[in-house]
Amino acid sequence: MTQLDPSSPANPEGHTPPKGGVSFYQAARGWKSWVFTLDHKRIGIMYLASVLVAFLLGGIFALLVRLELLTPGKTIMSAETYNRMFTLHGAVMVFLVIIPSIPASLGNFILPLQLGAKDVAFPRLNLLSYYLYVIGAVFAIYSMITGAVDTGWTFYTPYSALTPNSVISMTLAVFILGFSSIFTGINFIVTIHALRAPGLTFYRLPLFVWALYATALMQVLATPVLGITLLLLIAERVLKVGIFDPAMGGDPVLFQHFFWFYSHPAVYIMIVPGFGVISELIATFCKKPIFGYRAVALSSIGIAIISFLVWGHHMFTSGQSVVASMIFSFLTFLVAIPTAIKAFNWVATMYKGSIWLATPMLYALAFLWVFTIGGLTGLFLSTTATDVHLHDTYFVVAHFHYVMMGGTIFAFFGGLHYWWPKITGRMYNETLGKWSWVVTFIGFNMTFFVQFIMGAKGMPRRYYNYLPEFGPYHSFSTVGSWILGLGFFLTAYCLLSAIWKGKKAGDNPWGGTTLEWHTSSPPPLENFLTEPRVSGGPYDRT
Amino acid sequence: MSTHVMAQHHPAEYQPPHHFPSARAEAEASKVGMWLFLATEVLLFAGLFCAYAAYKTLYPEIFKGAHKLLDLKWGAVNTMVLIFSSLTMALAVRAAQLGQRLNTVKFLAITWLCGAAFMGVKYIEYSHKIHVGLVPGQYYDMLGFTREFLEKFPQTPMSEVERLARGAHLFYGVYFLMTGLHGLHVLIGMGAIGWVLVRAMRGAFSPKFYFPVELVGLYWHLVDLIWIYLFPLLYLVG
Ligand SMILES: [Cu+2]
Numbered sequence: 001m002t003q004l005d006p007s008s009p010a011n012p013e014g015h016t017p018p019k020g021g022v023s024f025y026q027a028a029r030g031w032k033s034w035v036f037t038l039d040h041k042r043i044g045i046m047y048l049a050s051v052l053v054a055f056l057l058g059g060i061f062a063l064l065v066r067l068e069l070l071t072p073g074k075t076i077m078s079a080e081t082y083n084r085m086f087t088l089h090g091a092v093m094v095f096l097v098i099i100p101s102i103p104a105s106l107g108n109f110i111l112p113l114q115l116g117a118k119d120v121a122f123p124r125l126n127l128l129s130y131y132l133y134v135i136g137a138v139f140a141i142y143s144m145i146t147g148a149v150d151t152g153w154t155f156y157t158p159y160s161a162l163t164p165n166s167v168i169s170m171t172l173a174v175f176i177l178g179f180s181s182i183f184t185g186i187n188f189i190v191t192i193h194a195l196r197a198p199g200l201t202f203y204r205l206p207l208f209v210w211a212l213y214a215t216a217l218m219q220v221l222a223t224p225v226l227g228i229t230l231l232l233l234i235a236e237r238v239l240k241v242g243i244f245d246p247a248m249g250g251d252p253v254l255f256q257h258f259f260w261f262y263s264h265p266a267v268y269i270m271i272v273p274g275f276g277v278i279s280e281l282i283a284t285f286c287k288k289p290i291f292g293y294r295a296v297a298l299s300s301i302g303i304a305i306i307s308f309l310v311w312g313h314h315m316f317t318s319g320q321s322v323v324a325s326m327i328f329s330f331l332t333f334l335v336a337i338p339t340a341i342k343a344f345n346w347v348a349t350m351y352k353g354s355i356w357l358a359t360p361m362l363y364a365l366a367f368l369w370v371f372t373i374g375g376l377t378g379l380f381l382s383t384t385a386t387d388v389h390l391h392d393t394y395f396v397v398a399h400f401h402y403v404m405m406g407g408t409i410f411a412f413f414g415g416l417h418y419w420w421p422k423i424t425g426r427m428y429n430e431t432l433g434k435w436s437w438v439v440t441f442i443g444f445n446m447t448f449f450v451q452f453i454m455g456a457k458g459m460p461r462r463y464y465n466y467l468p469e470f471g472p473y474h475s476f477s478t479v480g481s482w483i484l485g486l487g488f489f490l491t492a493y494c495l496l497s498a499i500w501k502g503k504k505a506g507d508n509p510w511g512g513t514t515l516e517w518h519t520s521s522p523p524p525l526e527n528f529l530t531e532p533r534v535s536g537g538p539y540d541r542t
Numbered sequence: 543m544s545t546h547v548m549a550q551h552h553p554a555e556y557q558p559p560h561h562f563p564s565a566r567a568e569a570e571a572s573k574v575g576m577w578l579f580l581a582t583e584v585l586l587f588a589g590l591f592c593a594y595a596a597y598k599t600l601y602p603e604i605f606k607g608a609h610k611l612l613d614l615k616w617g618a619v620n621t622m623v624l625i626f627s628s629l630t631m632a633l634a635v636r637a638a639q640l641g642q643r644l645n646t647v648k649f650l651a652i653t654w655l656c657g658a659a660f661m662g663v664k665y666i667e668y669s670h671k672i673h674v675g676l677v678p679g680q681y682y683d684m685l686g687f688t689r690e691f692l693e694k695f696p697q698t699p700m701s702e703v704e705r706l707a708r709g710a711h712l713f714y715g716v717y718f719l720m721t722g723l724h725g726l727h728v729l730i731g732m733g734a735i736g737w738v739l740v741r742a743m744r745g746a747f748s749p750k751f752y753f754p755v756e757l758v759g760l761y762w763h764l765v766d767l768i769w770i771y772l773f774p775l776l777y778l779v780g
Binding site: 187221 | 559560561562567570571572574575578579581582583585586587588589590592593596597600601678679680681709711712715716719723
């Protein structure tokens with residue numbers, strides 16, 4: 001257990017503080033208890049619901065894109081519609097799903113619990129973040145209705161400054177979503193500094209908290225640059241300022257610099273919270289403290305720092321100087337070090353652990369497999385010579401789906417299954433959970449592994465049409481996407497049906513050691529009936 | 543945390559929200575939050591400073607030439623106004639800390655008026671620029687620039703003026719984006735000052751609870767500081 005201090009009057013029964021009482025669901029009722037809530041748990045749940053709806057939407061766009069690519073030429077939609085579909089898929093998945101997924105939903109719910117706090121530092125700001133997210137989503141939907149965007153989620157100039165589609169509303173949507181993300185980041189950093197339970201020193205924090213801290217740093221320091229970039233893009237469209245327009249003396253590559261200065265850290269904003277979830281899962285389901293705890297904790301911070309210095313690896317073919325490309329390539333290789341520290345320490349933790357293959361642990365294993373492939377193929381892309389060949393091909397698409405989808409979404413699902421009993425008080429059906437995992441895992445690898453091969457053979461990304469020799473790969477990938485979609489529906493059914501049909505889960509069904517497992521499921525309004533006091537490491541077992 | 547230190551002047555006054563152990567803890571946390579937010583503001587402007595640096599490097603002559611049509615006199619006045627307002631803001635925070643309600647209100651009001659004066663001057667400058675066509679991008683008027691430039695510097699050879707006139711729109715684009723975003727921040731700052739001003743008039747603050755004034759003060763100092771950089775970069779590039 002997180003060693004609770006037995007001598008403290010707050011823990012009269014030694015390791016088991018008093019539990020029970022009225023859960024936060026019962027503490028208040030009616031729609032107002034949700035819409036105006038300042039409770040981090042309710043805000044986390046509202047985020048979770050919104051993210052999952054957006055995931056469904058982005059997933060439908062993805063299935064349509066894959067369906068169109070089933071055969072060469074036109075399958076179901078025109079080329080213009082296709083351009084919009086893949087743009088909407090990317091924009092929705094990145095800005096509405098993956099970035100807020102783990103931090104804003106699971107993080108909001110779990111972080112204060114793991115700190116032994118009653119709430120986040122600024123509950124009003126937290127609710128404001130959520131509503132900014134909703135407003136951003138409304139702008140995005142408005143853009144989709146009024147012509148959508150066909151620029152790709154990267155909004156590259158000069159095309160994004162010229163295309164007649166609804167770019168400004170989508171840009172504003174992303175701008176607003178950015179501020180939602182910044183406010184969540186500020187809130188989490190301050191919460192971690194100010195509201196730790198007595199005795200909970202930094203090196204006693206669960207690794208999920210460390211990961212959220214590193215993520216919040218990146219959210220706070222990178223997102224404003226995206227904000228100004230998008231404002232400049234709007235100025236470019238409205239006023240024709242010309243700073244990204246070569247005809248007026250401007251430079252479109254400057255846009256790429258600005259964009260990737262945010263968007264490379266953004267990929268770590270997406271994956272680092274996943275790392276945190278995996279650490280929790282492996283510690284709990286191997287029944288061991290994480291091997292090399294400090295190294296894993298600090299590697300999150302290391303990734304956050306390096307992430308700001310590597311943006312140029314997206315621009316090897318943009319005409320950037322060779323020296324710059326070499327430096328960016330070298331710095332990108334450095335990211336492999338903290339990432340490998342994590343992977344090796346996880347595997348070392350599993351070694352001689354008593355591994356319990358429950359569904360969350362299966363997702364953790366899938367994560368290790370898939371993320372390793374995604375990470376190692378990143379090396380091909382950070383090497384300038386091979387990147388010139390692979391740039392803008394399906395190899396890149398496969399790489400970032402292995403990292404973003406296979407990495408973040410699998411970690412997200414693992415975390416969802418792990419904390420579902422804590423959030424809902426109910427246990428999902430373990431057999432159904434495992435089968436959903438099998439289908440998802442197979443579907444995922446079918447969809448994306450072939451994309452490495454066709455990318456290496458030269459199939460460019462984002463193309464509507466393709467040569468007949470790429471036909472088998474595309475068809476295989478499309479069939480894979482159907483299996484993947486089926487896996488997601490099974491997972492959704494598995495989790496949702498638990499709310500109505502699931503057995504009562506008990507307060508600590510997995511034998512977890514961190515503080516959230518020391519309170520009832522679902523927790524009471526202020527999380528703990530008495531303030532916990534901590535006197536040991538997060539994964540210590542006695 | 544020390545919750546047992548009892549308030550000496552106003553017993554049973556400000557109660558912090560339930561999740562903070564003490565009013566001091568809340569004030570400390572809020573200040574950390576504000577500093578983080580200020581970091582995001584600096585990074586927001588950093589993009590514009592980078593754009594400035596890039597185009598200043600690419601087109602140094604155009605920047606040097608085009609900046610001569612900015613009104614140095616008004617720019618200097620505005621710099622003095624903002625520096626003075628930073629002083630009165632600091633005095634307002636000090637007064638709030640000492641529980642001097644009247645002084646808090648007075649200094650906040652002066653700071654707010656300085657902000658208004660700054661925006662007034664900006665309005666004069668902007669309307670002149672817009673009138674003669676020294677504006678960004680597609681609304682830029684090359685003839686307007688030529689006329690203005692020759693009026694101010696009649697000795698300049700015509701070929702030189704023409705060369706400047708062709709590229710000056712980039713400088714005014716950068717000028718309007720930077721000062722426009724900064725002006726927006728001044729307006730937001732004035733809104734925040736107005737909010738604490740009203741609360742101060744109602745007697746909401748005390749030596750135990752004045753951190754909102756401090757937070758607004760931090761924000762206002764940053765807004766001033768950004769102008770301290772904008773002024774030389776835009777008005778004094780020669
Ligand atoms: Cu990158």
